[in-house]
Amino acid sequence: MSAINQMSELNQLLAQEHVLHLSVPQLVEKILSRKEGTLTDRGAVLATTGTYTGRSPQDKFIVKDHISESDINWGSTNQPISEQTFIHLYHKVLDYLKAQNELYVFKGYAGADDKYRLPIQVINEFAWHNLFAHQMFIRPDKQELSGHEAEFTVVSAPTFKADPKQDGTNSEAFIMISFKHRIVLIGGTEYAGEIKKSIFSVMNYLLPKKDILPMHCSANIGQEGDVALFFGLSGTGKTTLSADPARRLIGDDEHGWSQYGVANIEGGCYAKCINLSPEKEPQIFDAIRFGSVLENVVLDPDSQKPDYDNTSLTENTRAAYPLHHISNTVEPSIAGHPNAIVFLTADATGVLPPISKLTKEQAMYHFLSGYTSKLAGTERGVTSPQATFSACFGSPFLPLAPSVYAEMLGEKIDQFDTNVYLVNTGWTGGAYGEGQRMKLSYTRSMVHAALEGELNSVETYTDSVFGFQIPLHCPGVPDDVLIPRKTWNDPSAYDKKAQELAAKFHENFKQFTHASTAIKEAGPAFGRNN
DSSP, rough: HHHHHHHHHHHHHTTTTTTEOOHHHHHHHHHHHHHHHOTTTTTTTEEOOTTTSBGGGGEEEESSSSSTTSSSSOSSEEEEEHHHHHHHHHHHHHHHHSSSSSSEEEEEEEOOOOOTTTEEEEEEHHHHHHHHHHHSOOOOOOHHHHHHHOOOEEEEEETTTHHHHHHHHSSOOEEEEEEETEEEEEEEEOOOOHHHHHHHHHHHHHHHGOOOEEEEEEEEEEESOOOEEEEEEEEEHHHHHHHOOEEEESSSSSSEHHHEEEESSSSSEEEOOTTTTTTTOHHHHHSSSSTTTSOOEEEOTTTTOEETTSSOSSSOOEEEEEEGGSSSSSSSSSOOOOOEEEEEETTTTTTTOOOEEHHHHHHHHHHOOOOEEEOSSSSSTOSSSSEEEEEGOOOOOOOOOOOHHHHHHHHHHHHHHEEEEEEOOEEESSSSSSSSSSOOOHHHHHHHHHTTTTTTTTTTEEOTTTOOESSSBBBBBOOOHHHHHHSOOOOOHHHHHHHHHHHHHHHHTTTTTTTTHHTTTTTTTTTTTT
């Protein structure tokens, strides 16, 4: 079936009476009346997602056709599926949705810069998923809505379960992207994050073709107009560190860097809220109110107050809320070119320094490496931190080869003379289970010092294993904390763990055969010639 006929079928579905375009208050009413969720004491909607409490990478596919065949970096991350299989499942899902009592549609944009934003629509079986989409993407005003024509559509049917034998999937769940038909098809999973991340994958495919670098990062701006980017996987602190009362938030997760500067791809935030408190993260805590969506958080049955310390459902508890729920945001969420970039890692080995300044070559090496420890709950089946390398700090969402994004970043670092720092928000004083997590107050002080230029003239120490330039002093941080080896009770145990981690870096980097000699030599000094 041709793309035109498929789109016609989609329009027929959207024209039916049971397909509703609702406001936030109307969606909340639907959620409660349909018993999809409950209200917290502050008016946020709380929903649970059943079996799937995180992304399901093994169930994500890209349709392989004449449009995508030569572009996509095929492999275990970008699994191919045939166009015939996609269309077969697409018809089954649409027939399934036509039989539902009600469906919900959101029309909006991905991309705050109107020079390259993508008009999208999201069709949901669940009202709470539609509220999620309404808060996560960019909402059009009445004039924009009247002229809105979607260029990409997400079709989400969480209660439709695929039959792997008949439908060609790996399980009952599936997330399929067709760049030819411009459709994302989601089924079998109630985890709302799949909606958000599928559109990010779409933007990671489309934007480089316009010479725009899509980035898995948060961004904020200081009083002097200085822009900072924070790269890192879920759980490393992007949302927390970018929500700084002294700086205005541009966005917490996804951005594009064009010739004009930085622009948010989204209109909301999707924050992890494990152990959330008003003392540690007041902006995020206060943002969770009427219109917000909580996922898999446990409520006190009497007070209806969220218990953010309760991880009985998952450690990947989440809060989705619009940007305007945070008081000091930039609107529209666009800004100039970044003055500083911070690579965040939650190192479970306790080896990496809490902060170090990177040369351009080191920046490229660590951008391509994208090292962190995958934290519990972010993906299904992950119950304790695991060392992982995710190219460009966002490998699961990169349809193109990592080198495409890395080369674009290197060019922009050169062009705009951007400082780059590596910050470890993970463990210190020992590995996971022996040491302790880096204090958030220390990390905030280090990041503040880096962004304010307070580390530019500080004496540094060269790490013998990794070659990092580590500052010996930082306002608000004890000196001993800055040198990780000094925080361990047994320095020889630190040396052994550091050498083990260096070997993992070298082994992972073997895949980047086209990297220049200068970038390869910017990796750990220990074991480089092994």
